[in-house]
Amino acid sequence: MLTVAMPKGRIFSEALFLLKQAGYDIPDDLEHSRKLMIDVPNEQLRFILAKPMDVVTYVEHGVADVGIAGKDVLLEEERDVYEILDLRISPCYLAVAGLPNTRVHPVAPRVATKYPHIASTYFREQGEQVEIIKLNGSVELAPLIGLAERIVDIVSTGRTLKENGLVELERIVHVTSRFIVNPVSYRMQDRAIEQMVDRLTDAIERGEKQ
Amino acid sequence: MRVFMFEKPLGMRDTLPDVYQIKRRLREAMMEEIETWGYSFIETPTLEYDETVGSASAILDQQLFKLLDREGHTLVLRPDMTAPIARLAASKLYEEGCPLRLAYAANVFRAQHREGGRPAEFEQVGVEYIGDGTTYADAEVISLMIFALQRAGLRHFTVTIGHIGYVDALFFDILRHEQRVETLRRFLYEKNYVGYREHVKSLPLSSIDRDRLLRLLTLRGGEEAVAEAKAFAMTEEEHRALDELKQLCEHVKQYGVADMVKLDMSLVSHMSYYTGVLFEVYAENVGFLLGNGGRYDELLAKFHRPSPATGFSVRLDRLMEALGEKQQQGKTTCIMFSQERFAEAYAKAKEMRQRGEKVVLQQVAGVRDMDQFTAAFDDVVYVLGKHGKDERSC
Numbered sequence: 224m225l226t227v228a229m230p231k232g233r234i235f236s237e238a239l240f241l242l243k244q245a246g247y248d249i250p251d252d253l254e255h256s257r258k259l260m261i262d263v264p265n266e267q268l269r270f271i272l273a274k275p276m277d278v279v280t281y282v283e284h285g286v287a288d289v290g291i292a293g294k295d296v297l298l299e300e301e302r303d304v305y306e307i308l309d310l311r312i313s314p315c316y317l318a319v320a321g322l323p324n325t326r327v328h329p330v331a332p333r334v335a336t337k338y339p340h341i342a343s344t345y346f347r348e349q350g351e352q353v354e355i356i357k358l359n360g361s362v363e364l365a366p367l368i369g370l371a372e373r374i375v376d377i378v379s380t381g382r383t384l385k386e387n388g389l390v391e392l393e394r395i396v397h398v399t400s401r402f403i404v405n406p407v408s409y410r411m412q413d414r415a416i417e418q419m420v421d422r423l424t425d426a427i428e429r430g431e432k433q
Numbered sequence: 434m435r436v437f438m439f440e441k442p443l444g445m446r447d448t449l450p451d452v453y454q455i456k457r458r459l460r461e462a463m464m465e466e467i468e469t470w471g472y473s474f475i476e477t478p479t480l481e482y483d484e485t486v487g488s489a490s491a492i493l494d495q496q497l498f499k500l501l502d503r504e505g506h507t508l509v510l511r512p513d514m515t516a517p518i519a520r521l522a523a524s525k526l527y528e529e530g531c532p533l534r535l536a537y538a539a540n541v542f543r544a545q546h547r548e549g550g551r552p553a554e555f556e557q558v559g560v561e562y563i564g565d566g567t568t569y570a571d572a573e574v575i576s577l578m579i580f581a582l583q584r585a586g587l588r589h590f591t592v593t594i595g596h597i598g599y600v601d602a603l604f605f606d607i608l609r610h611e612q613r614v615e616t617l618r619r620f621l622y623e624k625n626y627v628g629y630r631e632h633v634k635s636l637p638l639s640s641i642d643r644d645r646l647l648r649l650l651t652l653r654g655g656e657e658a659v660a661e662a663k664a665f666a667m668t669e670e671e672h673r674a675l676d677e678l679k680q681l682c683e684h685v686k687q688y689g690v691a692d693m694v695k696l697d698m699s700l701v702s703h704m705s706y707y708t709g710v711l712f713e714v715y716a717e718n719v720g721f722l723l724g725n726g727g728r729y730d731e732l733l734a735k736f737h738r739p740s741p742a743t744g745f746s747v748r749l750d751r752l753m754e755a756l757g758e759k760q761q762q763g764k765t766t767c768i769m770f771s772q773e774r775f776a777e778a779y780a781k782a783k784e785m786r787q788r789g790e791k792v793v794l795q796q797v798a799g800v801r802d803m804d805q806f807t808a809a810f811d812d813v814v815y816v817l818g819k820h821g822k823d824e825r826s827c
């Protein structure tokens with residue numbers, strides 16, 4: 224039996240749809256269930272539902288064999304897992320944003336983000352010294368209230384930025400969801416995992432053609 | 434200050450009696466097997482010079498514990514045993530033409546940045562086989578590792594074998610430039626197959642070369658993977674590396690451990706350390722690598738004694754985790770005595786100890802909570818009072 228770590232929230236329904244496209248017989252109530260661990264015996268699968276940021280942790284420690292995680296999380300967490308497939312779902316990108324005509328504070332330039340590692344790496348690469356402030360959500364608030372002039376966050380449609388009067392300043396990296404595998408499971412359960420990768424690859428390719 | 438009374442530096446752990454017992458048994462089991470293969474155990478210092486052993490080691494600089502000695506030299510807590518043994522072999526033991534088989538069971542130190550609980554000091558059991566460049570040496574080291582793990586009681590595990598010489602030859606033939614080879618190698622090292630494929634597709638290559646690079650990811654499994662790789666190998670170096678793997682598979686079959694072994698041509702365990710055959714071992718119940726090893730023909734040259742060498746190391750803490758709690762503890766008896774019958778109690782304990790039994794000799798007045806104390810033993814013998822008789826309770 225394979226244990227699959229699924230991210231709750233934004234990516235979940237698209238990931239579930241893809242698994243169904245790949246021919247997995249998964250009950251519909253999975254999405255609305257409040258259970259955190261759900262067995263699907265006829266497919267020899269167990270699903271665990273985790274916070275997107277935690278999916279990589281469960282997979283790295285091997286309590287989940289495989290998982291679905293955004294590239295943003297993989298870049299932020301730098302966990303020791305195999306990144307096997309680009310599922311091409313939930314496309315978005317990481318960007319620097321701020322108020323229109325943002326002026327960077329000359330003494331203490333501050334950047335608020337849920338992704339402190341990515342943000343600090345990005346600004347270091349640019350040769351710019353900034354203070355990174357870690358937030359856990361509603362990052363758009365930071366420039367409005369004066370916590371930081373700029374933010375680094377996920378942008379998918381740009382609606383949240385717009386509604387809060389923010390504009391995108393720079394794009395950092397394109398993000399899609401990835402199929403990840405624990406290094407030990409990759410060896411010990413190679414048959415089952417290979418099969419899953421093949422079925423997912425088919426489903427992705429079929430999806431692209433449509 | 435009180436808060437820190439029970440604290441230890443980040444990643445450092447105490448080993449309590451139960452765990453110590455298990456650890457010792459596993460270490461001894463592996464050591465016994467290794468000794469029967471004619472390897473000699475050695476010890477090296479915990480502290481080494483950063484300039485020599487520190488920089489020769491396969492462990493990243495940021496993971497080294499460093500300190501200064503009184504003359505201001507930078508020292509490191511040894512991050513692995515391979516580099517110290519290479520130093521030792523190069524300076525003293527190794528005579529050209531005489532293969533050397535050394536083994537160790539020792540603690541190594543690696544600073545941890547993430548999740549404070551991860552061990553920064555842990556024990557490794559391993560061997561180094563210096564001075565023999567044949568595939569028989571590779572096969573011996575891999576098979577010995579398998580036998581030693583089996584001797585320790587491990588059943589469900591698998592060894593993945595690759596050949597970095599093959600990967601490098603393939604990459605160099607197509608990319609022609611060390612920097613570009615390294616970029617591509619890094620994707621494999623980071624296990625980022627998505628990035629690897631994207632990068633390969635972005636390179637201006639002929640469709641044949643692109644195909645050669647992309648197919649590398651699928652060259653896994655049994656011996657047939659070698660044949661598959663040979664079918665599109667173009668250079669002499671590729672063929673030589675693949676022939677080595679083929680021979681290795683044959684030898685491993687002779688050792689009778691072929692079913693524990695799988696090939697993966699894309700295996701890259703380290704960015705620069707290994708030079709030929711390399712391998713990793715994984716076990717059920719542990720999410721992390723149990724051990725690894727491979728050929729490091731360039732390390733001894735760093736100590737001015739160029740020589741082929743190969744070896745393996747297994748992490749004892751992870752082996753313990755893989756084996757779980759099924760292991761049986763030996764029986765311990767408590768002899769509880771009162772002062773007037775001490776001589777009699779000691780005579781009894783001595784006799785049992787000579788038979789190899791484990792005995793605790795305890796003066797009754799030294800224990801306050803009798804129930805809790807005796808509960809920890811398999812058997813308690815009371816030698817109490819002037820005229821009392823022995824009482825036994827289980």
